[in-house]
Amino acid sequence: MKTNLTILVLFLSATMLFAQDKEVKKQIKAKFEEANYYYQYDNFHLALPVLLDILKLDSTNIDAIYKTAICTYNTKRNKQESYKYFEKAQLEFKESYFYLGLLNHDNELFDNALDYLIKYKNWDGIKKYSNDEVDYYMNKCVYAKEMMFSKINVNFQVLGDSINTEYLDYATVLLPDESLMYFTSRRSGGTSDLKDPLGEYYEDIYVSHNKLGKWSAPTLLTAPINTTLHDACVTITSDGQELYIYRTNADLSGGDIYLSKNIEGTWSEPEKIKSDINFKNSWTPSASISPDNNYIYISSNREGGFGGKDIYRVTKLPNGDWSLAENLGSAINTPYDEDAPFIHPDGKTLFFSSKGHRGMGNYDIFKSILNEDGTWTAPENIGYPLNSVRDDIYYVATPDGKRGYFSSNRKGGVGETDIYSVDLLDNPANYILLRGTVSTNDPVFAPVKATISIIDYQTKELQGIYRTNAENGKYLMVLLPKRKYKMVVESEGFFSVVDEIDMTKKLRIEDIFKNVTLQRLKTEEPKEAPVNDNE
Structure with missing residues (x-):
C-alpha cells in the first residue's frame, strides 16, 4: 500500500512538472514571437x-542570450553590459567574436580585442561584417597602442558635479572670453522631466x-528656448547675441536648426532657418558659425555626401541669405561619420570629430x-589622452588655443557622458581678445546698443560685424596680432565713431580694452564721423 502511494505521488509530481514545463514552453514561444517581431525591424529597445x-x-536559452546581447549593445549607453551575454553565446553564435573584439577595445584590452577580431575574420561562416570593416577596427587597436605611448602635453579634468550629472551632459557652446557656457543635458528636472521612447x-x-575661474551651478533656460521636445545648443555668435539650437519635431522623426536672438537680455522665439542648412529628409545636428558671421559649418547626412554624416560650409550672400551647402570634400569627409564642427576664432582652423x-x-x-587656395590640410588627430578609446566630440577652443572643452563618455567621468576642460600646455597664444563698452554721457551715462564693423587697413576687407550687449553696452571680438584695423561704431540716433586698432606695435592695456563714448545726434545737425579721442 505504501509503495503504491509513493508511486502515485511520483506520478502526480511528474505530471505536474510536465504540465508546468509545457506551460513554460508555451510562454517562451509566445514571447519569442513578440521579441522576434521587434528584433527583425531593429526595434531593440522594445x-x-x-x-x-x-x-x-529559461536562463540557458542560447538564442535569447545572443539576441539579448545584440539588443543590450544597441540600446545601452554602457555597452559593456552586453559582454556577459556575448561571452555565453560565442560558441553557438560566432558573430559574438566581432562584438567581443569591440568591447575589449573599449576596455583598452587591445591584444584581447585583436584576438577576437582575428577569430571573426578567420571564421568561414556567413558574416554580417566584411573583412574591410574588421580591418578598420583592428587598425584602431594598433593605432591606440601607438598613441598611448606618445602622449601630448595636456592637463584635462572633468568639470565635476557643478556641471556634470549621472546622465548625459555634452555639446558645449562657449563665448570667446570663457565668461559664459551653454550646454545640452539629458538630466532629470528638465523642462518636462519626461522620457523619450528610448527611456531617456x-x-x-x-x-x-564663469566666476573667478569656476563654473557656476547651471541654470535651465526657460521658454522659448526649451520646450517639452528635444532642444540642444548648437553654436553662438562671438558677441553672444545669436544662439543657434537644434529642435526636434513633434513626432520625433526629425528636427531642424533654429535661431534665437538676444533682445535686451531676453532670448527671442527661435525661428527655423529657411536655407540649405536645414535639408529635407536628412539630419543636421551640429553647426559652428565663423567669428565674422559669414560662414556656418554644419554636419549633415544629406544625400550626395561621402557617407554617413559629412561636414559642409554655408556662405552668407551679399543680400544676407545663406548659400547652398558646399561639401568640404574628401580631405575632410570619409565614408564614415564626421560630426561636431567647430571653426576656431581665427576663421581657418577647423576642429571636428570623425569615425573615419x-x-x-x-x-x-x-x-x-x-x-589660402581654399583647400584643407590633411586632418591631424589631436592626440592622446585628449582622445580616448570611446567617443570624444564637441571640441571648442579659446581664441589663444591654450584651453579647450569637449564631451566624452570615457571611463572615470561623473555620468554617462561628461564635459571636460583641457589645458594645452605646448600651444602658443596667437589671437587677441579686444573688449570694451559703448556708452553715452549725453545727457546721462547709459549703455548703447551699437554695431561695430572691423575693416583690415591693408586689404580693405570687412573682417567682421559685432554687436554690443543691449543691457550693458559690452562687446567682445577676436583679432589677429600684427595687423592694423579700422573700427567703425554705429548706433541709431548717435554720431558714428571711427577709430584705429593698431596691433603692429607693442600693445598697451588701452589697446585691448577700448571703451567708446557716443554723442547723440541733434535734429538740426548732419551726421558725421568724428575721430574717437577716448580710449
Whole structure:
C-alpha cells in the first residue's frame, strides 16, 4: 500500500512538472514571437525587455542570450553590459567574436580585442561584417597602442558635479572670453522631466557663468528656448547675441536648426532657418558659425555626401541669405561619420570629430587648417589622452588655443557622458581678445546698443560685424596680432565713431580694452564721423 502511494505521488509530481514545463514552453514561444517581431525591424529597445523575460523562464536559452546581447549593445549607453551575454553565446553564435573584439577595445584590452577580431575574420561562416570593416577596427587597436605611448602635453579634468550629472551632459557652446557656457543635458528636472521612447530624458539647454575661474551651478533656460521636445545648443555668435539650437519635431522623426536672438537680455522665439542648412529628409545636428558671421559649418547626412554624416560650409550672400551647402570634400569627409564642427576664432582652423580618419576610438577629435587656395590640410588627430578609446566630440577652443572643452563618455567621468576642460600646455597664444563698452554721457551715462564693423587697413576687407550687449553696452571680438584695423561704431540716433586698432606695435592695456563714448545726434545737425579721442 505504501509503495503504491509513493508511486502515485511520483506520478502526480511528474505530471505536474510536465504540465508546468509545457506551460513554460508555451510562454517562451509566445514571447519569442513578440521579441522576434521587434528584433527583425531593429526595434531593440522594445525587444530587450521581452527577451529578458524569456531568460527569467529559461536562463540557458542560447538564442535569447545572443539576441539579448545584440539588443543590450544597441540600446545601452554602457555597452559593456552586453559582454556577459556575448561571452555565453560565442560558441553557438560566432558573430559574438566581432562584438567581443569591440568591447575589449573599449576596455583598452587591445591584444584581447585583436584576438577576437582575428577569430571573426578567420571564421568561414556567413558574416554580417566584411573583412574591410574588421580591418578598420583592428587598425584602431594598433593605432591606440601607438598613441598611448606618445602622449601630448595636456592637463584635462572633468568639470565635476557643478556641471556634470549621472546622465548625459555634452555639446558645449562657449563665448570667446570663457565668461559664459551653454550646454545640452539629458538630466532629470528638465523642462518636462519626461522620457523619450528610448527611456531617456529629453534634451534641454543650460547655461553656466564663469566666476573667478569656476563654473557656476547651471541654470535651465526657460521658454522659448526649451520646450517639452528635444532642444540642444548648437553654436553662438562671438558677441553672444545669436544662439543657434537644434529642435526636434513633434513626432520625433526629425528636427531642424533654429535661431534665437538676444533682445535686451531676453532670448527671442527661435525661428527655423529657411536655407540649405536645414535639408529635407536628412539630419543636421551640429553647426559652428565663423567669428565674422559669414560662414556656418554644419554636419549633415544629406544625400550626395561621402557617407554617413559629412561636414559642409554655408556662405552668407551679399543680400544676407545663406548659400547652398558646399561639401568640404574628401580631405575632410570619409565614408564614415564626421560630426561636431567647430571653426576656431581665427576663421581657418577647423576642429571636428570623425569615425573615419585614423583614430583610436569611436569618435576622435581632429583639426584641419584652411589653405589660402581654399583647400584643407590633411586632418591631424589631436592626440592622446585628449582622445580616448570611446567617443570624444564637441571640441571648442579659446581664441589663444591654450584651453579647450569637449564631451566624452570615457571611463572615470561623473555620468554617462561628461564635459571636460583641457589645458594645452605646448600651444602658443596667437589671437587677441579686444573688449570694451559703448556708452553715452549725453545727457546721462547709459549703455548703447551699437554695431561695430572691423575693416583690415591693408586689404580693405570687412573682417567682421559685432554687436554690443543691449543691457550693458559690452562687446567682445577676436583679432589677429600684427595687423592694423579700422573700427567703425554705429548706433541709431548717435554720431558714428571711427577709430584705429593698431596691433603692429607693442600693445598697451588701452589697446585691448577700448571703451567708446557716443554723442547723440541733434535734429538740426548732419551726421558725421568724428575721430574717437577716448580710449
